[in-house]
Amino acid sequence: xxxxxxxxxxxxxxxxxxxxxxxxxxxxxxxxxxxxxxxxxxxxxxxxxxxxxxxxxxxxxxxxxxxxxxxxxxxxxxxxxxxxxxxxxxxxxxxxxxxxxxxxxxxxxxxxxxxxxxxxxxxxxxxxxxxxxxxxxxxxxxxxxxxxxxxxxxxxxxxxxxxxxxxxxxxxxxxxxxxxxxxxxxxxxxxxxxxxxxxxxxxxxxxxxxxxxxxxxxxxxxxxxxxxxxxxxxxxxxxxxxxxxxxxxxxxxxxxxxxxxxxxxxx
Numbered sequence: 098x099x100x101x102x103x104x105x106x107x108x109x110x111x112x113x114x115x116x117x118x119x120x121x122x123x124x125x126x127x128x129x130x131x132x133x134x135x136x137x138x139x140x141x142x143x144x145x146x147x148x149x150x151x152x153x154x155x156x157x158x159x160x161x162x163x164x165x166x167x168x169x170x171x172x173x174x175x176x177x178x179x180x181x182x183x184x185x186x187x188x189x190x191x192x193x194x195x196x197x198x199x200x201x202x203x204x205x206x207x208x209x210x211x212x213x214x215x216x217x218x219x220x221x222x223x224x225x226x227x228x229x230x231x232x233x234x235x236x237x238x239x240x241x242x243x244x245x246x247x248x249x250x251x252x253x254x255x256x257x258x259x260x261x262x263x264x265x266x267x268x269x270x271x272x273x274x275x276x277x278x279x280x281x282x283x284x285x286x287x288x289x290x291x292x293x294x295x296x297x298x299x300x301x302x303x304x305x306x307x308x309x310x311x312x313x314x315x316x317x318x319x320x321x322x323x324x325x326x327x328x329x330x331x332x333x334x335x336x337x338x339x340x341x342x343x344x345x346x347x348x349x350x351x352x353x354x355x356x357x358x359x360x361x362x363x364x
Contacts, residue, residue: 118169125165133158151216155234201235204255208232214261219327221260223249267300267324270334274341277353278316282309288348289321292340298329315353 133154140153209232214220218229220239227241237254239247262268276285286307293305303324310320321341325333 114173118173121169121172122165125168126162129158129161129165132161151231151233159234200252201250204251205232205234205237207255208237208251213259214263218261218263220262221258223254223257225249262327262330266326267303268327268330270323270325270330270337272321272334272337272341273310274319274321274345275313275353276316276319277351280316280350282317282319284348285319285345285350288344289319289341292344293321293323293337296323296333296336296340298325299333300324300326314355 136157137154208214214222214229216229216231219227220229222237222239225239225241225247227239227247229237230240230246231238232251236248236250239249241247274285274289276282286309289307290305293299293307299305300323305323306320307322308320310318312318321337323333323337
């Protein structure tokens with residue numbers, strides 16, 4: 098068999114098949130991307146929850162890519178029924194070996210169905226605190242306050258305690274203010290309450306709590322607890338700390354000092 102015959106019989110048909118498979122892959126990937134983009138626009142117009150939308154897109158993307166691969170294999174003349182059986186057998190083997198992945202997948206389904214949090218919520222989940230960026234098939238992406246993208250396995254989140262700081266309309270900022278023994282607590286409380294009323298974004302209802310929390314060797318300890326929306330938490334936190342320092346300085350309160358020696362002499 099001469100070279101021309103080999104080219105006509107084997108090389109050219111196989112080359113055309115491979116070229117067709119490449120074209121089919123490129124076109125198929127483009128259609129999948131276009132379809133998912135179109136689905137995204139339709140769902141956004143329908144005001145579909147962003148968490149559910151992200152989960153649906155991820156699931157459909159995986160399924161459509163599997164269908165595309167099977168279609169390309171069929172085009173190349175590979176028996177797809179055998180491939181499907183092999184895929185099923187491989188799935189069972191992988192499922193047995195990597196049962197944790199199935200647990201993460203199931204946990205992702207439950208996170209979407211029960212909605213303990215949504216995309217954009219500020220949460221503490223799976224040992225990570227931050228804003229939820231995406232809930233995927235197996236993992237959830239959380240951006241921490243220091244802007245680090247953190248990937249947490251869904252089952253780790255679902256099997257642990259979840260705190261959703263965005264679920265309720267307001268949040269309490271908890272701070273303390275140490276007074277010296279010589280300072281009148283009631284005077285300090287009144288001054289702090291007047292100052293808190295001037296801080297931006299503090300909720301008027303419920304009103305800030307300023308009360309005696311406990312007594313330490315240095316003197317009374319005040320609990321300073323304003324309320325605010327979650328998005329203003331750190332602004333109110335820092336502003337309140339500055340208020341405590343400024344108020345006590347303007348009032349001329351002495352720096353708190355321990356009084357162990359005085360207590361011992363009294364005994």
